[in-house]
Amino acid sequence: MKVQKVRDLTLIDLDQEKTIVVACDSCGGIGMKEYDVLKVSPFVTGKYTARVALFEILCSGAEVVCLANTICNEMEVTGKKIIAGIEEELEEAGIGKIVLTGSTEENFATFATGFGVTAVGIVENKNLKVNNVKQDxxxxxxxxxxxxxxxxxxxxxxxxxxxxxxxxxxxxxxxxxxxxxxxxxxxxxxxxxxxxxxxxxxxxxxxxxxxxxxxxxxxxxxxxxxxxxxxxxxxxxxxxxxxxxxxxx
Known part of the structure; x- marks a missing residue:
């Protein structure tokens, strides 16, 4: 199995015809908790952090098959708002919510918003637009x-x-x-x-x-x-x- 890193993407050969594409992004200190630096709704945090990973996958030519969110806060209420933002971004991208999975922090209290997202896509090699510039x-x-x-x-x-x-x-x-x-x-x-x-x-x-x-x-x-x-x-x-x-x- 061949694995290579290109820019912020990880490319994994699935077989001779298809490639798995992986991208991620993270966000910290942006939300409505006590120590957040930029005070915005966690909905916005979820929406725009998901956007980064989605853009990386889609611009490669791949189809998103999984979007995993790792929320470093409680589900009630921060987690639910972050997830709602992710779901709106998926809708804007024309991607079904079925691809969404994730986890929250329920063991300890948190005082700043933290959130990471990993997107996984699959693309036919003929449609992969990575290192694809063959002429001026x-x-x-x-x-x-x-x-x-x-x-x-x-x-x-x-x-x-x-x-x-x-x-x-x-x-x-x-x-x-x-x-x-x-x-x-x-x-x-x-x-x-x-x-x-x-x-x-x-x-x-x-x-x-x-x-x-x-x-x-x-x-x-x-x-x-x-x-x-x-x-x-x-x-x-x-x-x-x-x-x-x-x-x-």
């Missing part, structure tokens, strides 16, 4: 980098959404999709170039902040055929940031 590609960003209270105040139009991701995944001319988290757009673009043995060429005059944290994957970087981009009418906050080019030997 245009790099675009979908969404705007937001973190903390910015996410809570933002409109949906400023955050990468599931429907657009699914649309892009349906095209062979879209080579790879990478969710952006706390390390920012430039970091993920560099990782994309390195993993595909390509050179990153950034455009001048980029308007979007490529260094800022994108929190719960509010941005996705897409590598795609340049001609396709100009044929598509993509909604939302889209910006061209550069190219991936073959490294000349």
């Amino acid at each position: 590609a245009l790099l675009i960003t979908i969404g705007k980098p937001k973190v903390g209270e910015e996410v809570l105040k933002s409109e949906k139009g400023g955050i990468a959404g599931y429907q657009l991701i699914k649309t892009l995944l349906g095209s062979e001319r879209v080579y790879e999709l990478v969710p952006v988290g706390s390390k920012g757009i430039l970091y993920e673009a560099n990782q994309l170039a390195e993993n595909n043995n390509m050179q990153l060429v950034l455009h001048s005059g980029i308007q979007i902040d490529i260094h800022k944290s994108a929190g719960p994957s509010t941005v996705v970087v897409a590598a795609m055929e340049e001609a396709l981009f100009y044929q598509m009418d993509l909604p939302g906050s889209i910006e061209v940031i550069g190219m991936l080019r073959h490294v000349k030997r």
